[in-house]
Amino acid sequence: MVSFLPEWVLPLSYLAAAVLFIQGLRDMTHPRTGMRGNMISSGGMLLAVGVTVLWLDILSPIVLLAGLVVGGAVGTGLAVSVERTEMPQLVGLFNGFGGGASALVAGAELVDQFDTARTIAAVSVDVTAAGAVSGIIGAVTLWGSLVAAGKLHGVLDTSEIRFTGDQAAKVVFLLVAVAFGVHIVVRPDFAAMLLETQWVPSYWLLFAAASILGVLLVLPIGGADMPVVIALLNSYSGLAAAATGFVLSNTVLIIAGTLVGASGLILTVIMCESMNRSLANVLFGGFGEETSSEEMDATYEGNITETSPEEVEMLLDTAQRVVIVPGYGMAVAQAQHAAAELAELLDENNVDVEFGIHPVAGRMPGHMNVLLAEADVPYEKMRELEEVNPTFSQTDVVIVTGANDVVNPKANTDDSSPIAGMPVLNVSEARTVIVNKRSLSPGFSGIPNPLFADDKTSMLFGDAKESMQELVNLYKENH
Amino acid sequence: MQEPASERGQRRRPPRGGVAVTFIQNLTLFVLAAFVGYEIITKIPTNLHTPLMSGANAISGITLIGSVAVAGAGSTTLATALGFLAVVMATINVVGGYLVSHFMLRDFVRGD
16 A cells, blocks of 8 residues: 555545636637636646546556656657648547557556456456447447548548448448457356456457447548547547546546537537438448439529629729638638638628538548638638628628538538538628639539529639639739 | 455445445446436537547546456456456557547538
């Protein structure tokens, strides 16, 4: 017994840490308080981890210290060096590590208890059951996140990778993982007795099956559905931590893990509602259509008005109110700085200018906002869909840059379309719409967009960054 | 100082009645935390969903506590090795998550 701390210190510190986590999240309503909240939350983490280290009998302090130093260095290095444009994959990667750690801890605890109890049957049921749950969720989170990060970073194919029987394969691997979990809980570990080992092979077989399941779950999911996946994996990493809390009977793990699980789940629901699709459809259903060139022609032929940066600049000269609608194309072209500069110039010339941001624009929840914030767009100029939609009727010019499906009026008019019922930005209520795109190619849904053929719409063809920069230069010349 | 293994197990899992009682106590925390989480998160604007996610991500790194327990106090070499790996992963999650959130929130504040 090394402990020089009284017994009540640990649970009390965990309570304090839980309160600090909750307060930290509560402060996330505004960036200014959010910064403070982030500090408070990290203080809670420091308290919880610090007291745990002091309270336990650390048998291998070198191992522990080395782990903390290596992890801290890698985490800091990644956070400092990774560009904001690569944020989605970084968030995904961190997420995976959290899930993986939870699964490893549950496994290590089972090995440890098995070593003490000599037989898995003697380890209490709640530990083995929670261990199995933690192993499945943790492994799915780890490998699902790695695949998601790979897709977002472009090292894996970003399209929907499907093969015959992939749905069946997911079910099979889930059942295999669950079967091993049940085996850990209800029967003496035959595999371990047979092999005379102490490392609870059933658990690691469960871990392997769940890992394959995690890969299979994320592989078929295409680019624009990524926000849902990232939010869901975020939820899983929390649930994995909560399940590990059940294994260790640790209050702060349960509370903190559940908070994160709830948070990720709410984000997942918001993302699904913003596309008017069920979670099952995102995860298991294919999405999008192959549109024939005839249908494209029928929509666009003879109805497309082209414009030039000079014409757009003249429009902006007379405009009282301008809304810029960014999409994933803006992120790809890295046009956020030019867009932000244009907004700043308009603002200086007393034009009312705002950004209208769709919840699923980009590759993760809040993606556009992060990019615009980095380009110094003021926080109050970023408007959510519900806020900006009623204002389009009083807007002179809307500039759509790199967005397509989120401004497609078909969502409101065509019940048979894959995006039917999706809340969209009703930009055609504005006096003039400028759509900046490289070509008329369809978005993720694969369907044509009647907005492009609208009388009010003019197409500004070209790369988002170059077009925006050209607008900025022209505007500067004339003001 | 090595103590008997049975005591060490006790040290990590405070004895609090039977298995069912412990489970229900844990379940109580789980249910209440879920409600608290729902109430807090629904008030956060979509503008801040990315920093919220990475901040929540960092909180899920609380699993580091478990990692510390098995890495630092594991009784078998295997548990210690697994614990070490878990500590590295969880620390990346915690440190990276909080830092990235901080940078992003700073961007939001700087724009104002």
